[in-house]
Amino acid sequence: MGKLTGFKEFKRQNGSYREENERVAHWSDIYIPQDSEGIKTQAARCMDCGIPFCSSGCPLGNIIPDFNDLVYNDQWKKALQVLHTTNNFPEFTGKICPAPCESACVLGLIDDPIAIEDIELAIVERGWEEGWIKPQPPAIRTNKSIAVVGSGPSGMAAAQQLARVGHKVTLFERNEAIGGAMRFGVPDYKLPKTFIERRVEQMKAEGVIIKTSTNVGQDITADDLKNTFDAICLTGGSTEPRDLTISGRELKGIYFAMDFLPQSNRRVSDLPVKPDFDITAKGKKVVVIGGGDTGSDCIGTSLRQGASEVTQLELLPMPPKERDNSQPWPVFPRLYKTSTSHKEAMATLGHDIRLFSIGTKEFISDGNGNVSALRCVKLNWIMPEDGSRPIMEEIPDSEFLIEADLILFAMGFLHPEHTGLLDDLGVDYDPRGNVATDQSFKTSIDKVFAAGDMRRGQSLVVHAIAEGRKLAKEVDEYLMGETFLRCPE
Ligand SMILES: Cc1cc2nc3c(=O)[nH]c(=O)nc-3n(C[C@H](O)[C@H](O)[C@H](O)COP(=O)(O)OP(=O)(O)OC[C@H]3O[C@@H](n4cnc5c(N)ncnc54)[C@H](O)[C@@H]3O)c2cc1C
Ligand code: SF4
Structure with missing residues (x-):
């Protein structure tokens, strides 16, 4: 655990923000993170609970007490490995997640919860600074080809997971740039787009073929998609506004x-x-x-x-x-x-x-x-x-x-756009108008899967990444008969 008496000795502390009148004059990041000593102090507060409610509160099942302990003991590289076992993009969640893990932290019953999100962001940013985050190209290729349609956090996570186990993955996006709602919805002052770009570079180096400015359903027909790929992953988000x-x-x-x-x-x-x-x-x-x-x-x-x-x-x-x-x-x-x-x-x-x-x-x-x-x-x-x-x-x-x-x-958003790709494929919808799937993320159409906001309805980045990871596991198993991919329960 962190420090045995840390939760009694130290108060919760978060990073700070630029002064309001100054920051509205530009689009730069408004957040000023704590230095590594401050983060270690925050990690020291963790009680290493017998039942870590933080982990079950996190949709990704992040192994929070372990990375807190590693940070407290100055083992940042190992902390990064632990974080990456459950989350492909901790910097996205570290920047803009509303942190359900913190709402579930046991310390929150008697005091302010652990500053988990700050610790998460500090670990991954340290990883980028130190050059520890590198592409992880697969050791073998499977000859299976997969289309991932929609490049928000669910599509990015699914594409990365599937490429790392050797599949030939093409990630389609109708906009000019990858990232979905994080790219064109969330403003730069909350999430600078360089955070997305460096992950795109990593994914390219891992073998993901990126096709932007490609509206699937228009530029490529649903039939072409079905004839070309062994599996199709729909991750187009929930974009029909109320x-x-x-x-x-x-x-x-x-x-x-x-x-x-x-x-x-x-x-x-x-x-x-x-x-x-x-x-x-x-x-x-x-x-x-x-x-x-x-x-x-x-x-x-x-x-x-x-x-x-x-x-x-x-x-x-x-x-x-x-x-x-x-x-x-x-x-x-x-x-x-x-x-x-x-x-x-x-x-x-x-x-x-x-x-x-x-x-x-x-x-x-x-x-x-x-x-x-x-x-x-x-x-x-x-x-x-x-x-x-x-x-x-x-x-x-x-x-x-x-x-x-x-x-x-x-x-808010009602459901995904039906006209175009979804209706052309002929997928079934659930009563709310989202793409209906079974527990294996399979739609009503053979070899077509769905995840993210398109499947569960308007949600959060953390849920989208979790869905993308689950989707990847199911698709890998569907194609190979077994899978070693890890995903949230
Ligand atoms: C303005 C805004 C602010 C938000 N702020 C937060 C926040 O602070 N914290 C948080 O946790 N969540 C936030 N969210 C919610 C979060 O961004 C979404 O839950 C998440 O991005 C959903 O991920 P997704 O991958 O399922 O879909 P999306 O991110 O919506 O991505 C879907 C992508 O698919 C593409 N696409 C769709 N159809 C096609 C097609 N036929 N061909 C090619 N491409 C296609 C779309 O262009 C889009 O880029 C916010 C959402 C919005 C809109
Ligand atoms: S619930 Fe809070 S105090 Fe307990 S292990 Fe998780 S982060 Fe640490």
């Missing part, structure tokens, strides 16, 4: 978050911006409808583009600030969260931009076809004592207007 089809929806100035964020990331990376979506928040009054990570990313991006005002509307009531009886340890709780973007808004605009329990009734025109305001209403949520679904009612005479000339929908 809409709000109320009066005024047709007005100019109303966009989905994933129309707005990608064009910003494209500008930052000097990639061409799609003409129909050359959107900027500069000088605008922005309203973001919906909370969550996507909503926060819209706020931080709008502030960096020079929005004059930002408001965030949430339909649901404000979540509790601490765990209540409905969310006991070690479940991953839904709590009131002040994101880095909320802090930036507070610092630059001078007020909290969040409004909870608000419904939107109408988008109002400026008379020239552009949106100029929203008509909103305050909501009352009734929580039935029998635990059934909360009931929403409008508070009488509570309507109000919010001025807005840019409105961004960040209300």
Whole structure:
């Protein structure tokens, strides 16, 4: 374990962030990690619990007490090996995971949990600095060819795992660059794209054939795919956004978050911006409808583009600030969260931009076809004592207007796009519209598998990597009759 009395001696400490007013002037990484001595102190707090709830809380099953102990004992290279046995890309999770492992940490029952995410990031970054992270090309080739369609974290993990056991893997992506929602959704100030690029280089050196700017279903037909490859892995994400089809929806100035964020990331990376979506928040009054990570990313991006005002509307009531009886340890709780973007808004605009329990009734025109305001209403949520679904009612005479000339929908994603590849392949869908699979990640179509948000619905990077690893294990077994690939339970 770390230090026998570490959890009593040391308090939790995280890295810091650049000052809010300074960081909104650029797109660079806002996070300043702790130095290695600070990280060792944090690792020293680990109690090496008999039942490490942290590991079961982590969707990847990361072997957290072991790498904590190795870091405390200055054995960083071994810590990296332990981390990589369960996670292909610890830097992605180390940067943007909401850390369900920390919510499940036993120390969290009596004190602040171990700073697991900081330790994870420090280990992998040390690995890159020291040159310990190298390509792992396979010792043998199998002559089996696999198409992985969609290059988000699930597709990347699946492609890397399958290439390392000798299969000929082609990773298709319709965008110009690899990374999925991490590449074109998550802004650079949270996840610099160099973090993705160095993994792409590693994967190429391991034999993964990368085909970007290739929309499978259009540029390659479903039949071609089936005739060319021994197995097909669908990892296209959940990309159909939830809409709000109320009066005024047709007005100019109303966009989905994933129309707005990608064009910003494209500008930052000097990639061409799609003409129909050359959107900027500069000088605008922005309203973001919906909370969550996507909503926060819209706020931080709008502030960096020079929005004059930002408001965030949430339909649901404000979540509790601490765990209540409905969310006991070690479940991953839904709590009131002040994101880095909320802090930036507070610092630059001078007020909290969040409004909870608000419904939107109408988008109002400026008379020239552009949106100029929203008509909103305050909501009352009734929580039935029998635990059934909360009931929403409008508070009488509570309507109000919010001025807005840019409105961004960040209300989540319904399911993957059906038209095109999925319908052409003829896969079955589950009741929520995601690609249906059995426990082996097989779809209803022979030799076609699916994983990630496309299969489980909108989720998190950590779940996507876990799904990609499970998919790889199943596909390897399907092709070879046995597998030695490791994946989460
Ligand atoms: C704005 C935003 C912010 C987020 N922030 C966080 C966060 O902070 N922390 C976190 O853990 N999670 C976050 N998430 C969620 C996380 O990014 C996703 O859960 C994760 O990326 C899903 O991975 P995936 O591989 O299943 O799919 P995706 O990442 O969605 O990747 C799917 C890829 O498939 C490609 N594709 C689809 N169809 C085709 C086709 N026919 N041909 C070729 N390519 C195709 C798409 O272009 C896309 O690149 C965020 C999501 C968004 C949108
Ligand atoms: S639950 Fe927390 S204290 Fe216990 S082993 Fe895991 S990280 Fe260490």
